[in-house]
Amino acid sequence: MKTETLKITLAQRILSISDNALLEKLNTYLNKESIIGYxxxxxxxxxxxxxxxxxxxxxxxxxxxxxxxxxxxxxxFIIDENSLEG
Structure with missing residues (x-):
């Protein structure tokens, strides 16, 4: 499934959820999986x-x-490394 299609499918499924506990679990999971750097x-x-x-x-x-x-x-270290290049 292509990324955009998957996003739309997931969004539709999430919007149809009425169970607050499940929504909280999804929120917790997404927060734990957040990319904060590389x-x-x-x-x-x-x-x-x-x-x-x-x-x-x-x-x-x-x-x-x-x-x-x-x-x-x-x-x-940075100064010494840079002095090697010049």
Missing amino acids: NADGTPINEKDYLEDMKAINEKIDRGEFKGETSNEVKK
Whole structure:
């Protein structure tokens, strides 16, 4: 089924639903599946996966297992990389 046809079919089905509990489930599902960004390779990032990743990173930070770079380290890396091109 083509995308536009599928959208119309789904919209018609949703409009015919009178069960509020089912509508709430659909709303919850759609909110969890919302795309909030994209990875560098172009794959989408949904809200649920993003929040799970952030939770895992925060847990590593709390356990002292995460080593991130400071702003100055990142700035130095960018400057050094750009100086190689010039």
